[in-house]
Amino acid sequence: MSISLNAIEVFEIAERLERNSVKFYRKAAEALTDENLCAILLSLSEFEKGHEKNYANMRKQISAKEWSIATFDPENEMALYLQKIADSHIFDPEKDPAEQLKDKGTIEDILNFAIESEKNSIIFYLGLKNYVPVPAGKNKVDEIINEEMSHIAELNLRLSALKYIERISI
Amino acid sequence: MGMPFDADEVFEMAEQIERNGAKFYRAAAEKFPEVSQLLLELAAMEDRHEKTFAAMREELSGTEAEPIVFDPDGQAQMYLQAMADDHVFNLKSDPVNQLGNLDTPDEVLKTAMGLERDSIAFYTGLKESVSRKAGKDKVEGIIKEEMNHIVILSQKMEALK
Numbered sequence: 001m002s003i004s005l006n007a008i009e010v011f012e013i014a015e016r017l018e019r020n021s022v023k024f025y026r027k028a029a030e031a032l033t034d035e036n037l038c039a040i041l042l043s044l045s046e047f048e049k050g051h052e053k054n055y056a057n058m059r060k061q062i063s064a065k066e067w068s069i070a071t072f073d074p075e076n077e078m079a080l081y082l083q084k085i086a087d088s089h090i091f092d093p094e095k096d097p098a099e100q101l102k103d104k105g106t107i108e109d110i111l112n113f114a115i116e117s118e119k120n121s122i123i124f125y126l127g128l129k130n131y132v133p134v135p136a137g138k139n140k141v142d143e144i145i146n147e148e149m150s151h152i153a154e155l156n157l158r159l160s161a162l163k164y165i166e167r168i169s170i
Numbered sequence: 171m172g173m174p175f176d177a178d179e180v181f182e183m184a185e186q187i188e189r190n191g192a193k194f195y196r197a198a199a200e201k202f203p204e205v206s207q208l209l210l211e212l213a214a215m216e217d218r219h220e221k222t223f224a225a226m227r228e229e230l231s232g233t234e235a236e237p238i239v240f241d242p243d244g245q246a247q248m249y250l251q252a253m254a255d256d257h258v259f260n261l262k263s264d265p266v267n268q269l270g271n272l273d274t275p276d277e278v279l280k281t282a283m284g285l286e287r288d289s290i291a292f293y294t295g296l297k298e299s300v301s302r303k304a305g306k307d308k309v310e311g312i313i314k315e316e317m318n319h320i321v322i323l324s325q326k327m328e329a330l331k
Contacts (some may be wrong), residue, residue: 077314077317078317080321081317081320081321084321084324084325087324089280089320089323089324089327090283090284090320119287119288119291122290122291123290123291126294126313145294146298149249149298152249152291153245153249155252157252160255
């Protein structure tokens with residue numbers, strides 16, 4: 001089975017995922033009136049912006065040193081995994097998440113969508129990590145994955161608080 | 171913030187995820203004979219993962235001299251707590267119930283990929299909170315297999331088109 005995705009493209013997708021998240025969090029913050037929640041979403045968007053820069057730096061290093069996929073993934077396992085994700089069987093990195101915000105009527109919808117997006121990022125970066133040699137920032141990818149996990153924890157706390165308020169208001 | 175889970179509970183959750191996965195695949199195999207062979211193979215793999223997690227849990231329960239979970243800031247715990255919450259990853263709901271809404275093999279394969287994605291996301295947090303001695307490598311191995319399941323399901327989906 002042929003793999004058309006190369007290492008540079010893998011990083012470009014990661015950068016796109018981060019840009020999508022930045023856009024989504026900013027638009028979502030604009031749409032909300034809860035100042036506290038807005039501040040959280042804007043802070044998450046800053047994290048994602050930082051991640052995008054990290055991935056762009058890694059891409060440049062990989063490109064400059066001409067590291068190829070074959071070096072790190074001789075069996076093409078990870079390439080195939082990333083290709084399948086990028087083929088949009090799980091999610092579509094081409095889709096503008098800010099556009100998808102239009103269908104999200106409630107704060108709960110927004111938080112749930114954000115959690116799903118963070119999960120998608122995690123599973124993509126787990127595959128991507130295999131392409132990154134230690135000097136190019138393998139540990140940095142681990143840090144980004146950990147930050148995405150902490151975003152899920154943060155978003156979930158907000159979701160739980162909302163549900164609690166709903167319950168006691170009934 | 172208090173630690174909501176101990177290692178035993180976290181591994182129990184992992185076992186539950188695998189049981190749910192296997193149950194979903196077996197019920198889906200009955201409903202969709204076109205893809206039953208693949209689904210039954212995946213069910214058998216999830217059975218194996220459940221056994222691995224159960225064995226790890228048993229091993230860990232006997233070791234008290236050394237910390238088995240390293241998570242000084244409680245970050246991994248908070249993440250696992252979030253993943254285990256009903257609205258992120260409902261461990262208590264029967265995944266077989268989802269089958270009622272699925273009418274085609276394509277839909278069942280897509281749902282299966284979503285379940286695999288959630289497992290990978292949970293085990294990534296689990297891996298972070300388990301020391302190398304306690305079996306980090308085994309968790310890594312299971313994550314790789316779940317990643318491979320996504321590839322297999324995706325290839326089947328393309329073959330059906």
